[in-house]
Every structure is written in C-alpha cells, then in structure tokens.
Amino acid sequence: MQKRIGVIFVSRRNSLRSILAEACLAHLDPKRFSASSCGQPGQVAREFHPAAVAALKSASIPVPNRLPRSWDELARSNAPVADFVITLDAATELRQPRWPGQPDAALWEYPDVAGGADPDKVAHDAIQTLFSLRRRLELLVSLPMQGADRSAVRSDVRDLGYLR
Template sequence: MQKRIGVIFVSRRNSLRSILAEACLAHLDPKRFSVSSCGQPGQVAREFHPAAIAALKSASIPLPNRQPRGWDELARANAHAADFVITLDESTEPRQPSWPGQPDAALWAYPDVLDGRDPDRVAHDAVQMLFSLRRRLELLVSLPMQGADRSAVRSDVRDLGYMR
C-alpha cells in the first residue's frame, strides 16, 4: 500500500476557504490524500461559515467532521508531517510556523469574501470559489505524485496557484 499524500490547507479563520479545499480534496481522492485545514491562532472561527456549508451541500460534498482549528495543532513536533502546505490566504503566509517534515509550500491566493460583504454575495462567492478550487484540485489529483521528480511536482503544485 502506498503512503497517503498529506496536504494542509491554510486560511485565516479556517471557516470557508480552507474548509472548501479540505472537503473537496477529501471528496475527490480520499484513498491517496490525507487532508487537513487550519487557520491562524487567535483568528480561527468557532464554526464553519454558513456559506461554506451551503456550497458544499449544493455540490454533495460532505463537511469535514471536526471544528475549525489553529495551525498550532498541526505544527506540533509530534504531528503527522504533511507533504504539501497550500496557503489560500496570503496574509497568513509570513506568520505560519515551521511545519513538521518541511513540506513543500504553495500559495493559491483567494480573496477573503467574508470581509464586509452582504450575506447573499458571500454565498454566491463561496460557490464560485468551490468551483475554482475543484478545478485546481482535480489537476492536483491527476499529478503523478508517487515516484515523480519532487521538484517537478512542487513546481506543478505551485503553478496551480496561477490558474484563473
């Protein structure tokens, strides 16, 4: 049996962007990928945003079965090392900890759709974000991860951040 590829998605509150990404990748390929998400300690939401819940429900993708959490939980010395850390909120990038196992990092910047927008607009934007993430994640899933040149895979994962 092949080792599962560990991916951590990071956003500020761990309530919308990173939840959409985590749930979508876990849905697309749960056997090959071990997926987590987290947010910046002190900024983490108490629960998933209703727009994330609605977007995932509309796509028939199950929610992660845990509450939002900070990256301190995933960055502990005894935590499972990830292969990739994908940051969805570039404002968190300089504050992130040293991740166990020195995973490859990529920035897939998505705007914070929760900042001062009307709730109807947030719901629409969350669905659009899920579609965008799904396209990127389908390409991620199609990459030849096992036995491939690590630097080539790293470049491919980073390049996915430039998709429109």
C-alpha cells in the same frame, strides 16, 4: 499499500476557503490524499461559515466533522507530517510556523469572501471559490506524485496557484 499524500490548507480563520479546499480534496481522492485545514492562532472562527456549509452541500460534498482549528494543532512535532502546505491567502503566508517534515509550500490566493456584509453575495462567492478550488484540486490529484521528480511536482503544485 502506498502512503497517502498529506495536504494542509491554510487560511486566516479556517472557516470558508480552507474548509472548502479540505472537503473538496477529501471528496475527490480520499485514498491517495489526506486533507487537513487550519487557521492562524487568535483568528480562528468558532464554527464553519454558513456559506461554506451551503456551498459544500450544494455540491454534495461532505462537510468536515470537526470545528475550525489553529495551525498549532498541525504544527506540533508529533503531528502527522504533511507533504504540501497550500496557503489560500497571502496575509497568513509569512506568519506560519515551521511545519514538521518540511513540506513543500504553495500559495493559491483567494479573496476573503467570508467577511462580506451581503449574505447573498457571500453565498455566491463561496460557490465560485469552491468551483475554482475544485478545478485546481482535480489537476492536483491527476499529478503523478509517486515516483515523480519532487522538484517537478513542487513546481506543478505552485503553478496551480496561477490557474484562473
């Protein structure tokens, strides 16, 4: 049995963008990939944003069965080693800890739609974010990860951040 490829998605509050990415990847290929998400300590939300929950339910994707968490939980020396850390906003990219196992990093920047004042616009933007993430993640799961040149895979994962 081959090792599952660990991916951590990072956004500031771990309430919308990173939750959408984690749930979508877990839905697309749970056998090959192990998806997790986290946020910046002191910024993490107490619960998932309602727009993220609604977007996932509308796409028939299960909502993760845990609360938002800080990257402190995933950066411990005894935490499972990730192969990739994908940051979903540039504001948290420079503040991240040293991840166990030195995973490859990529920035897939998305706007912070959770902070909007209009709930209808936030709900619409969350669905659009999920659609965009799903396109990128479908390409990610189609990459030949096992036995491939690591630097080529790293470049491909980073290049997915430029997909529109």
